[in-house]
Amino acid sequence: MPQIAIQGVSRVFAGDVRAVWELDLEIPDGSFTTLLGPSGCGKTTTLRMIAGLEMPTAGEIRIGDLIAFSLAKGRSLAPSKRGLGLVFQSYALWPHLTVAQNITFGLEVQRLGKAETTRRLDEVAAALQIDKLLGRYTSELSGGQQQRVAIARVLVMRPSVLLLDEPLSNLDATLRMDMRAELKRLHAETGATVVYVTHDQLEALTMSTHIALMHEGELQQFAPPLDLYARPANRFAAGFLGNPRINLLEGVAHRDHVACGALSVPLDAALAVAAGAPVTVGLRAEELRLAPVDGDDTAPRAARGVVTSVLPTGSDWYYRVHVGDHDLIVRQNELPDLRLGDGVWVEAAPAPLKAFDAAGRSLTGAAGIAPGASA
Amino acid sequence: MRARLQRFRLSVTPQRVMAVLFLFVLGYLVVVPLGVMLQETFIVHPLERFQIPGSMPGDYTTAHWERTFVGPNSYAFFYRPLLNTLTISLGLAFLALLIGGTLAWLVVRTDLPLKGLISNAAIIPYVMPSWTLALAWITLFKNQRIGGTPGIFTALTGIATPDWFAYGLFPITITLALHYFPFGFMLIGGALRNIDAQLEESAELLGAGRATILRRVVVPLVLPAIFSTFLLTFSRGLGTFGTPAFLGGPVREFVLSTSLYANLIGQRPGIGYLAAFVMIALGVLVLYMDHRIIGSRRSFVTISGKGARAGLVRLGRWRWPVTVAVLAFIFGVIAVPIVALAIDTVMLRPGVYAWSNFSLHYWIGEASLRIGLGTGEPGILRNPQLMRALGNTMQLAIVVALICGVLGMLIGYTVVRLRGTWISKLLDQLSFLPYLMPSIALGSIFLAMFAVARGPIPSLYGTFWLLVVACVVNYLPYAVKAGTSAMMQVGPELEEAAIMSGAGWWTRMRRVLFPVQKATYFSGMLLPFISVTRELSLLILLVTPATQLATTITLRYTDRGWYPYTNGMVLLLVIIVIASTVISRRLMKTDLAKGLGG
Numbered sequence: 001m002p003q004i005a006i007q008g009v010s011r012v013f014a015g016d017v018r019a020v021w022e023l024d025l026e027i028p029d030g031s032f033t034t035l036l037g038p039s040g041c042g043k044t045t046t047l048r049m050i051a052g053l054e055m056p057t058a059g060e061i062r063i064g065d066l067i068a069f070s071l072a073k074g075r076s077l078a079p080s081k082r083g084l085g086l087v088f089q090s091y092a093l094w095p096h097l098t099v100a101q102n103i104t105f106g107l108e109v110q111r112l113g114k115a116e117t118t119r120r121l122d123e124v125a126a127a128l129q130i131d132k133l134l135g136r137y138t139s140e141l142s143g144g145q146q147q148r149v150a151i152a153r154v155l156v157m158r159p160s161v162l163l164l165d166e167p168l169s170n171l172d173a174t175l176r177m178d179m180r181a182e183l184k185r186l187h188a189e190t191g192a193t194v195v196y197v198t199h200d201q202l203e204a205l206t207m208s209t210h211i212a213l214m215h216e217g218e219l220q221q222f223a224p225p226l227d228l229y230a231r232p233a234n235r236f237a238a239g240f241l242g243n244p245r246i247n248l249l250e251g252v253a254h255r256d257h258v259a260c261g262a263l264s265v266p267l268d269a270a271l272a273v274a275a276g277a278p279v280t281v282g283l284r285a286e287e288l289r290l291a292p293v294d295g296d297d298t299a300p301r302a303a304r305g306v307v308t309s310v311l312p313t314g315s316d317w318y319y320r321v322h323v324g325d326h327d328l329i330v331r332q333n334e335l336p337d338l339r340l341g342d343g344v345w346v347e348a349a350p351a352p353l354k355a356f357d358a359a360g361r362s363l364t365g366a367a368g369i370a371p372g373a374s375a
Numbered sequence: 376m377r378a379r380l381q382r383f384r385l386s387v388t389p390q391r392v393m394a395v396l397f398l399f400v401l402g403y404l405v406v407v408p409l410g411v412m413l414q415e416t417f418i419v420h421p422l423e424r425f426q427i428p429g430s431m432p433g434d435y436t437t438a439h440w441e442r443t444f445v446g447p448n449s450y451a452f453f454y455r456p457l458l459n460t461l462t463i464s465l466g467l468a469f470l471a472l473l474i475g476g477t478l479a480w481l482v483v484r485t486d487l488p489l490k491g492l493i494s495n496a497a498i499i500p501y502v503m504p505s506w507t508l509a510l511a512w513i514t515l516f517k518n519q520r521i522g523g524t525p526g527i528f529t530a531l532t533g534i535a536t537p538d539w540f541a542y543g544l545f546p547i548t549i550t551l552a553l554h555y556f557p558f559g560f561m562l563i564g565g566a567l568r569n570i571d572a573q574l575e576e577s578a579e580l581l582g583a584g585r586a587t588i589l590r591r592v593v594v595p596l597v598l599p600a601i602f603s604t605f606l607l608t609f610s611r612g613l614g615t616f617g618t619p620a621f622l623g624g625p626v627r628e629f630v631l632s633t634s635l636y637a638n639l640i641g642q643r644p645g646i647g648y649l650a651a652f653v654m655i656a657l658g659v660l661v662l663y664m665d666h667r668i669i670g671s672r673r674s675f676v677t678i679s680g681k682g683a684r685a686g687l688v689r690l691g692r693w694r695w696p697v698t699v700a701v702l703a704f705i706f707g708v709i710a711v712p713i714v715a716l717a718i719d720t721v722m723l724r725p726g727v728y729a730w731s732n733f734s735l736h737y738w739i740g741e742a743s744l745r746i747g748l749g750t751g752e753p754g755i756l757r758n759p760q761l762m763r764a765l766g767n768t769m770q771l772a773i774v775v776a777l778i779c780g781v782l783g784m785l786i787g788y789t790v791v792r793l794r795g796t797w798i799s800k801l802l803d804q805l806s807f808l809p810y811l812m813p814s815i816a817l818g819s820i821f822l823a824m825f826a827v828a829r830g831p832i833p834s835l836y837g838t839f840w841l842l843v844v845a846c847v848v849n850y851l852p853y854a855v856k857a858g859t860s861a862m863m864q865v866g867p868e869l870e871e872a873a874i875m876s877g878a879g880w881w882t883r884m885r886r887v888l889f890p891v892q893k894a895t896y897f898s899g900m901l902l903p904f905i906s907v908t909r910e911l912s913l914l915i916l917l918v919t920p921a922t923q924l925a926t927t928i929t930l931r932y933t934d935r936g937w938y939p940y941t942n943g944m945v946l947l948l949v950i951i952v953i954a955s956t957v958i959s960r961r962l963m964k965t966d967l968a969k970g971l972g973g
Contacts, residue, residue, distance in 0.1 A: 014795060053871050055385055058378075074381035080877030092868035096890045105886075106876030157876070 009059030052079035085154030223368025233370030439645035464612030470552030475559020504909035506617030511712030614813020616912035787858020857899030
């Protein structure tokens, strides 16, 4: 039984702005599902509709057996009755209350009784290692500590669903790494379904069991992260995931390869398009190889380019190579002897190919559910 | 259809219910009165039927418009007061800008010492009733014109003050400017403080000198604040009543507000209402100019600098002379009037400034027809009439402050939560509307509106509640502004987090939204409290013997020439106002500057 079922949900704002449009999504029980997409794609609106803070203009949302929202049935369950907790991007800690008061606020509102309140407070404070901070005001805490308090405030209510709205965006890089691990641990320990909103693809790739990729209010693809990375449903999905950005090359389909100017990309299986049709090929930085130009030899499938920039990251080197009309990013894990302005051969490494038709849909097979691609 | 109905049912939230409720209430209290007032300018009132031949009370007529704009007496009725009003407003706006701006620059951008003291003291002239200075001016400079005794100045020097100096436009402009310059000080000071030092440092690195930086960078950046100050003080000048009443009355020099009062109280209510209408039109015009000139540029002011503050201008050898001048000025504006008024209340025989004449008769004396002025009135502190008026004032101030605080918070909440919808915009603008209306015009509106019963609403004239309604509407713009900005600062997440915890609307208000912005809400209440305490223009038309206030009753005493009573009452009000400002600043950390400036 799916834990959160979203059916035909839309949210249209005044002036006919479609924040979310006809969204169908089933978030599996116990999963760590990330709503991923650029800003303005509707991911936060979706999260807020699940939470009950935003009212859909159409559709139905079920959480377990509960009908959380249904326009047809004229039903909208109060947020606190949906059995979920929400951690806000800004944490939304109440500055006039201490850490302990922040955490127990909900329990007091629900009139849980003093003994139980104290017991739960101690329990959650210990689990999140904030037991020494309980008497402080939230303005006296560091960003990481505030984050923990915000999570504790939610966990103390024992939700079956945990909603997180870009919770790491206000933390510095090192702290972010720690908190990622911590959130993964919490997910494993509580067994709650987690719905996580972020625009950071690295967060999505490293933490989630499922990614729902959204763009302009519509679901693009719903799949496990690595599948999504390997088999994007469309050009947008290919371009959004992966750092550095995937190289997208316009080319022409042939029987066993795609010709992108001088660069020839081999096909492992025939494409479902006529020969001569325009095709976009997606090549990630690690799927390209460089070779120095020695004398006048020519690699059969390679194209000649010029190195326009060298970017070492410590473990790898990224090269920007100008080929024909394109600037390609190539990742190398050993240092070829190349300098700025050197001529270089670029070739596609053998890998499962990502190719897209003129409308941007995948020709090589999409992972998971891809409503846009099947249309 | 069904889906639409369901959608409507689901969209009924507390903020929407309140929005609709407030729209109705504000519509009735703000929009309808405007219409009623306009209607009054076309109606024959009972007293006017003999002035307009062949008319019956209640008939429609254009006579008021004709008599005001083109009639033989239109110069005396209308054009001269209008000209006077504009002259005073213009002069006062320039002076307030000059004084406030200079002071702000000195405090923010130079190495002037005693800045804390000066900034705190510079607000006090605004907190005092605007006509305190007018009364002090009379006490100091009055001459034989109004009979009785000469002022302190003449008594001490023997020089008789000329009429133009003692009464009329000149002292009105000066005393009002001295009352309103804190506006300029706070607005321009705030703008100067917000300038990012990096902007000036960049100019300096490019080789610009001090004067060039001031002219090309600093002044343009604070230009919106300069315009704001100018228009704000200008519009205040349009509606003020007390000062021109005290200082213009003796030489029969009228401005729009005093002419409105004279006509409305006298035989020509129609013309009075028309004057109110013109004042409102002027108010709208000023706001429109404000919008046109500053509108898009206002955002300059809010750029807050993260960089270090720019280096302060060194005053060098001018440092101490300037300090002395500034202190003398502020001291003069605050202390001299207070002392002058105080001296006047303890001089038994007016105009005789000698120790032998010292007496507390006007404070605690028995009623007597023989002692001093022989008024037959007991001293202020044992005068039941005066003390009852003071009690009414305090009661009114507290009730209005509380209602304004609550309304400001609720309307602010509604406006912010429904942001982006037409209903929020309408509510915001409706609650701003009274700001455009000079307060005496607003008073006349409520007079027209509530003099008779209309539908289920009984006639409120003569009741305490009419005063409450008028004050609440008058200060609503400030209250809503405070409420809105408080709510904006909080952001919706703090409330949403409480929603997620299952807290109901009332719990959210009580335990989250109010406590989080407590200081702002108290500041929002302090302003109406202080303003009501010293309000005269708004209420002068609405009080009746049963609802006399401390301010309005002093006017009666002035009319009889019983200045010691007037001055004593004003002193009491000044003490109350300053004390409540200081106390609430200590206790609640309120900041009056936050509520000002609109």
